Amino acid sequence: MPSFFTGFELAARLNAETRRRVAALARPPRCxxxxDAANAGMAAYARRQQAFAGEAGIVLAPEPYPANPxxxxxxLAELAGDEEVDAVVTLYPLPAGVGALEAALALGAGKDxxxxxxxxxxxxxxxAPARPPATAKACRLIAEELAGPLKGKExxxxxxxxxxxxxLASLLLDAEATVTITHAATRDLAAHTREADIVITAAGVPGLIGAGHLRDGATVLDVSINRGPHGLVGDVDVASLEGRSVTVTHVPDGVGPVTTACLLANIAEAAAGRAL
Amino acid sequence: MPSFFTGFELAARLNAETRRRVAALARPPRCxxxxDAANAGMAAYARRQQAFAGEAGIVLAPEPYPANPxxxxxxLAELAGDEEVDAVVTLYPLPAGVGALEAALALGAGKDxxxxxxxxxxxxxxxAPARPPATAKACRLIAEELAGPLKGKExxxxxxxxxxxxxLASLLLDAEATVTITHAATRDLAAHTREADIVITAAGVPGLIGAGHLRDGATVLDVSINRGPHGLVGDVDVASLEGRSVTVTHVPDGVGPVTTACLLANIAEAAAGRAL
Structure with missing residues (x-):
């Protein structure tokens, strides 16, 4: 039978470390x-993140996007100059007419x-010392948690x-894994994934990865959260894995909680960097 | 029989385009x-680059590294502020005690x-619009020259x-190729390279890639220039390819001339950017 990984325990360990860092600061980090307040899913997501942030001693302040680009x-330029604000996240999708790069440049590297x-x-x-995107950092940590050191892993x-x-490819190469990056134009996806020790999928395509794509003993990290007729599903066709000895991250409670913990760690790091 | 690619013609086409860009500027770009003047190989390399630059209408001015870090x-800080200088290259190896990142930061993004x-x-x-490292850009151009559009290529x-x-991985993904990045910790290099349409090697290990690593019809770009007992060799064991239908770039006249042309294009681009 497949075994399923949930990220709560790893997230709790990371959050404990973040709480320790935050406790050493003069005031709680503020992000x-x-x-888009009219987007119910986005608002609900922000409320969940806010609760997690509170547990780590971080103030996450939701704020609606202004009305025009x-x-x-x-x-963003105001927030960049606001001494009380340590970090800003711009939830996706960005408002029409706002580019990701121009938004990041307006905010500045320190609060990104x-x-x-x-x-x-x-x-x-x-x-160089870097603050990797939270999802990529979470995937590296989960891969190491489930498969041990990544050196030489496929x-x-x-x-x-x-x-x-x-x-993520860059983080995995830092750990000396051999990395193949596939995508919609890849000729034979299964030929690659069948040879992998670890498959990490973030395609956003329900059912993309099934039993025929995996070898016995494989570890699968499913980053995608797709809204289907029966609720949230990832890219992995979980039903097809019946009887197979593979490890798969739960959707949405696998990569998700660890990603949130990595985002909170980045916020604490941004606040600590400003305090220097 | 293997066929060998030399980069002179592609380089000449790129240099013609650079000359056109340079002709539109108020003065010749200066880099x-x-x-290290005591390093005979480095000095000879710089003289060759200087000659190529001259043909493209670019002044390349060799200058010894100052005596201490x-x-x-x-x-570097002086050169960053010098209105007459459009670009600076710091030939490797850097002097002891000088870090690549700190040197780049001292110079600034515009002249890098x-x-x-x-x-x-x-x-x-x-x-975002970028000035890719010359070797990576050259490899993408040569791969397209030899194998056509890279979409879906392995x-x-x-x-x-x-x-x-x-x-280079990033540039190839932009072209929608499927990309595998291998290195010294890869368990079975040949298992990967044997499945590839295109192999690009920059390992610096003479004889690393032989007939057993390639399938018929494969294209091999050999970026490495290793100094051996019988002169310069790349990573490919050329003798082993006798009778095989593969295409291999010549060492040192394959990737080399195209890399120089891409560097000159970057210098012209830096000069044009400053003139705006």
Whole structure:
């Protein structure tokens, strides 16, 4: 039978470390979360993040996006200069007319905790001390938790996005794994995933990865959260894994809690960096 | 029989384009090349680059590294502020005590033409308009020259360095290739390279890639220039390819000339950027 990984315990360990860091600061770190208040899913997500943040001693302050792109950019510039604000997250999708890069540049590298500012992405790429995107960091930590040291491990990523797949590839290469990055244009996905010790999928395609894609003993990290007719599902066709000895992260309670913990660690780090 | 690719013709096409860009500028672009004058190989390399640069209408001015790390950093800061200088390359190895990152930061993103400044590496990673490291850019162009559009192509990189392998992976993913990054800790290199349409090796290990590593019809880009008892050799054991139908880049006249052309294009781009 497949075994399922939930991220709560690993997240709790990371949050305990974050709480210790936060306790050493002069005041609780404050992160503004810009969001579309009319998007019920986004608002609910922000409330959950807010609760987790509170447990780690971090103030996460939701705030609606201003009404037009110019006002969003002005607000980001204000937040960049606000001494009381340590970090800002801009929940996706961004408002129409606001580009991810221009938003990150307006905010500045110091308060970017999503790895979206070129200086932060560049530090990661060059091996300088960096604050990796939370999802990528979470995947590395979970892979190590489930499979031990990654040196020499064969890892296949499904999805080459600039916020998950590509920075994650860099983190896994730092750990000396052999990394293959596949995506929608890959000729034969299964030929790659069947040879992998670890498959990490972030494609956003329900049922993409089934029993025929995995070898016995494989570990699968399912980053995707797709809304289906029967609730939330990832990219893995879990029903097909009946009787197979593979380990799969739970959707949404596998990668999700660890990603949140990594985001909180980034916020604490941003606050500590400003206090220097 | 294997067929061998030399980069002169592709380089000439790129240089013609650079000459056109340069002709539109108010004065010839000027790039200072800091080097260890006591290193005969480095000095000879700089003289060759200087000649190529001249043909493209670019002034490449060799200059010895100052005597100690503090003086090197001061000189970089001076060059950063010098209106007459458009770009600076710091030839490797850097003087003892000078870090690649601190040198790039002292120079600033605008005059970095090697993709070593975090802002430039980050722009590449995030998909923003970027000036990729010359070797990586050259490899993408040669791969397209030899194998056509890269979409869906299986490409295996040998070497995960931050100046070749990793930025190159990003450029190849932009072209929708499937990319595997292998290195010294990879368990079974041949199992990967035998499945590849294109192998790009930058490991610096003579004889690493032989007939058993390649399938018929494969294209091999050999970035390495190793000094052996019988002259310069790459990573490919060329003698072993007798009778095989593969295409291999010549060492040193394959990737080399195209890399120089890409560096010159980056210098022209830096000069054009300053003129705006």
């Amino acid at each position: 503004v979360a810009l969001l 110019e006002a969003v950019m002005r607000r 905790v999503d790895g979206l500012h070129p200086e932060n992405a560049g530090a990661l790429a060059l091996g 890892i296949v990523l499904v999805g080459a996005s600039r916020i998950v797949g590509r920075p | 200072v090349a800091l080097l 503090e003086a090197v950093m001061r000189r 033409v090697d993709g070593l400044h975090p802002e430039n590496a980050g722009a590449l990673a995030l998909g 490409i295996v990189l040998v070497g995960a360095s931050r100046i070749v392998g990793r930025p």
